[in-house]
Amino acid sequence: MKSDKKVSRRNFIKSAGVGAAAFTIVPRFVLGKGYRAPSDTLYVAGIGVGGKGESDIANFAKSGKAQIAFLCDVDDRRAAKSVAAFPQAKYYKDYRKMLEKEHKHIDAVSVSTPDHNHAVQALAAMQLKKHVYVQKPLTHDIYEARILTEAAKKYKVVTQMGNQGASGDGVRQLMEWYNAGLIGDVHTVYCWTDRPVWPQGIPWSTQKGVVPKELDWDLWLGTAPYKDYVEKLVPFNWRGWWDYGTGALGDMGCHIIEPPFRVLNLKYPTDVTASVGSVYVDEFKRGYFPESGPPSSYIVLTFPERNGKPPVKLHWMDGGIQPQRPEELGPNEKMGDGGNGVIFVGTKGKMMCGTYGILPSLIPTSRNAEANVPQTIKRVPMGAEGHYAQWVEACLAGYGKMEVSSPFEIAGPLTETVLMGNLAIRSQDIRKPIPDQPNRFDYPGRNIKLLWDGENMKITNFDEANQFVKREYREGWKLA
Structure with missing residues (x-):
């Protein structure tokens, strides 16, 4: 299919006349060798995509089972390399707007921002039932850490902190x-x-x-x-x-x-x-x-x-x-x-x-x-390097189906x-x-x-x- 316009997954489904459920359960063998069914792909949004965030999303993509679908950063300078690396990903500055507009197209969220904003960003994603990967330290405050720990159980999402060791x-x-x-x-x-x-x-x-x-x-x-x-x-x-x-x-x-x-x-x-x-x-x-x-x-x-x-x-x-x-x-x-x-x-x-x-x-x-x-x-x-792929695999498997090394x-x-x-x-x-x-x-x-x-x-x-x-x-x- 060729088009001069970017087609979202939702619009493609709609135009093809098939339901979302049918789209996501297409078996791999039907698509042929080298193709991956959407149900086997984790659609990831990155909040904070410069510096450590840049390497985090790159490692998720390296797993072969994650697509970096959305990028969010308050600093265009820091985001530049990730924007260039993932040109298909839509870019936002405000994570709240991204989650509000795109949450139906997001499976999981990576948070790699300064410590003081980890908790509000991660919890907002978890409340939308998105799996989350959050850089260390998990939070800025003790209270925030307790809230995120409880939220992981409440919302039944796969979690991982970025302490790859x-x-x-x-x-x-x-x-x-x-x-x-x-x-x-x-x-x-x-x-x-x-x-x-x-x-x-x-x-x-x-x-x-x-x-x-x-x-x-x-x-x-x-x-x-x-x-x-x-x-x-x-x-x-x-x-x-x-x-x-x-x-x-x-x-x-x-x-x-x-x-x-x-x-x-x-x-x-x-x-x-x-x-x-x-x-x-x-x-x-x-x-x-x-x-x-x-x-x-x-x-x-x-x-x-x-x-x-x-x-x-x-x-x-x-x-x-x-x-x-x-x-x-x-x-x-x-x-x-x-x-x-x-x-x-x-x-x-x-x-x-x-x-x-x-x-x-x-x-x-x-x-x-x-x-x-x-x-x-x-x-x-792959040891510490496998920390990222492990989370991707666990997210695809679903909450409680696979062990991760640093759950909340x-x-x-x-x-x-x-x-x-x-x-x-x-x-x-x-x-x-x-x-x-x-x-x-x-x-x-x-x-x-x-x-x-x-x-x-x-x-x-x-x-x-x-x-x-x-x-x-x-x-x-x-x-x-």
Whole structure:
């Protein structure tokens, strides 16, 4: 069929005089070799299609079973490569308009936007019964993560978070070693990253920038409070500002904490402590910039006993801080993957890995040669790269028909744990004036242990910290 006009699937069906149901059940053999029945194709809409979003939709298409049908981005510059790669896809700037007009032609939605807009975009798609793939961290707030976790069950949609290491072979190897008892019961875990690699611990710029003509600044802000556009915030440095990003922990925590979370079957932590690096505005005065994440942080989360397993202390370090090097590790052997990693400390030994669970190894590494543990956990085809195709296949199969590596029932609690660390970090900046002492302040959130009621999403011993569980959206935006 040749036409000078683009013909939508609906119009084609209508003009052909057949119903949608008949169209979608055409068997593959009827169409002939090399053709794919529409029922075997997942029609995907991408919200945020530059940067990571660009690679996400490209990987869905690479599966051979997904068609990128719609593109949406608030910045034409960032979307340009995806628009060129998928010329048949209709382009929108406002995801709300796209979903309103095109939802009947969409099977699934990929969300890869700044953290502060993940929840409203994903939930809007889920409420339309669309399967969703959402970049890490799943959400900006703890409350949002809980809402999306519950929504996945309510709307019966296939979900996956973009922490592709969850599909990797490395984490499955670690699980098999642990389940075989090679390192005994784990009681301590160390996680670290060399992030942030963007500015943090700095004041907000006082220089108002000129909004690029290709960028819809109001749509980019979305749920966040209105502020004038500043240079260099977009497309990457927003990660260091609490209004939009979730700092080093939010950026890397879902990749690095995922292996211990899965291997040890962790759930909600019971308490958290934090300390943060300082920034000095001059030789003697410490800076106070609560709008931005700190240059470095050290978090300790406590997880309770699980099915007879002992409590676990999980240590998180960022900004270049690393744990003490295990004595069993050779002097020239790499710890983790260098800049990032995880060390499990058990009653009978230790093991480690890098980001995404790569480079799994027992410590000392000489033990790897003797670790002849049978493979008991099924691998995902193509490992971490197969994370995308796995979701596509599961969406085509339908809710509850196929397992995915990071469904929201796992990704939600993992994200809540990551964001608990940020709650503790931000509590460090809560300050109150000291009576009768001008320009002196007390910081009641520092040097205390925050006790967490996971089921009810509440700090029980320092109520001021609960403001970081759920933020207020800008007027006109809501998590319906």
